[in-house]
Amino acid sequence: MIQSLKARKSDLANSDIQVKQLNTFSDRISALEPFTRKMKKVGLFPLKPTQLEIFQINVGKMCNQTCKHCHVDAGPDRKEIMTRETMEKILNILKSSSAHTVDLTGGAPEMNKNFRWFVEQLSLFKKNIIVRCNLTIIMANKSYNDLPEFYKKHNIHIVSSLPYYEKGKTDSQRGDGVFQDSIEALKKLNAAGYGKPDTGLKLDLVYNPSGAFLPGSQIGLEKDFKAELMRLFGIEFNQLFAITNMPISRYLDYLIQTDNYEAYMEKLVNAFNPTAAKGVMCRNTISIGWDGFIYDCDFNQMLDMKVASPDHMHLDNYNEQNLQQRSVILNQHCYGCTAGQGSSCGGTTS
Numbered sequence: 001m002i003q004s005l006k007a008r009k010s011d012l013a014n015s016d017i018q019v020k021q022l023n024t025f026s027d028r029i030s031a032l033e034p035f036t037r038k039m040k041k042v043g044l045f046p047l048k049p050t051q052l053e054i055f056q057i058n059v060g061k062m063c064n065q066t067c068k069h070c071h072v073d074a075g076p077d078r079k080e081i082m083t084r085e086t087m088e089k090i091l092n093i094l095k096s097s098s099a100h101t102v103d104l105t106g107g108a109p110e111m112n113k114n115f116r117w118f119v120e121q122l123s124l125f126k127k128n129i130i131v132r133c134n135l136t137i138i139m140a141n142k143s144y145n146d147l148p149e150f151y152k153k154h155n156i157h158i159v160s161s162l163p164y165y166e167k168g169k170t171d172s173q174r175g176d177g178v179f180q181d182s183i184e185a186l187k188k189l190n191a192a193g194y195g196k197p198d199t200g201l202k203l204d205l206v207y208n209p210s211g212a213f214l215p216g217s218q219i220g221l222e223k224d225f226k227a228e229l230m231r232l233f234g235i236e237f238n239q240l241f242a243i244t245n246m247p248i249s250r251y252l253d254y255l256i257q258t259d260n261y262e263a264y265m266e267k268l269v270n271a272f273n274p275t276a277a278k279g280v281m282c283r284n285t286i287s288i289g290w291d292g293f294i295y296d297c298d299f300n301q302m303l304d305m306k307v308a309s310p311d312h313m314h315l316d317n318y319n320e321q322n323l324q325q326r327s328v329i330l331n332q333h334c335y336g337c338t339a340g341q342g343s344s345c346g347g348t349t350s
Helices: 015-022 035-041 084-094 115-125 136-140 147-153 167-174 178-191 218-233 249-257 259-268 275-278 298-304 332-336
Strands: 054-058 099-104 126-130 158-162 204-205 240-242 285-288
Touching: 015 249, 035 332, 054 084, 054 298, 084 115, 099 115, 115 126, 136 147, 136 178, 147 178, 158 178, 167 178, 178 204, 178 218, 204 218, 218 240, 249 259, 259 332, 285 298, 298 332
Parallel strands: 054 099, 054 285, 099 126, 126 158, 158 204, 204 240
Antiparallel strands: none
8 A cells, every 4th residue: 555755755755855856957947947937028027816716725645545646645544534613714804804715634534523513614614615526535434425425515616536437547546446445326316316416516527637738628638527427327427627746745755766857847847838927827726734824825835835924824913905915925836837728726727
């Protein structure tokens, strides 16, 4: 079984070492200029937030899976879990926040013991609630089997990763047996009405490449996924989001171990797209860590790059107006969000 970087005591479990690696230049990647310089050239530095729309919350790093490419380094051995006290602080903030969407992620967010209570409280705000469900948690044991009906009751928007519509690529990236459990979970979600026409119950899938390459056309991938999942399993879903693998955490480790790091970074730099850069998710999103610290995005969170607003780095000092005046923290990993058609938690950005 794959272990997290933290459990392996890998140097890359240290965010400072990851950042140092990302900022290491070699002769072969001399073209890898600082991302901030690239953004200056296209008039996007400093990068400023737009209207806050999405409040993304990582409720913990514990997960029932240990996927090879996980940028969170999540797994069963991760014990970092958001407390109910922190959740209550979030609920108080959301009473007056301009954000229209609450995006719950992890790890497997459902493994937080206060998860269902939190969802029930959030549903009172009449905001769009997204849960990033890894699918296999639904099949993990009987206590999770009713999740589709729970999600339906609260009109939750489900976003789930499925690396491919065939067993080999999925299990290779996410672990043996994951594909079959994912298919069974999707069938349960369909049976509850998710992904079906006219139900209003949204089920979106996420594709990210299984190797050191960029995703293909989101439109083309969605067409293929819909056709094959229906043909092979009778499964329906709404949209497919194609997301670029970010060169951080376990994916960074994978790139280094397979001697693909330099070539992959070159691909990202060469595919830099100014139009995609304008739509990056850090402009309309605030990311909240399991411990209440505040970040520009989920990726900055995993590199421990807190917001550039020293007096408002934690929920205890949350001030939405002041946070909207900050500049977004940028570094070399940001090339992952600006390559090709762009990449965000909602798929392409251009």
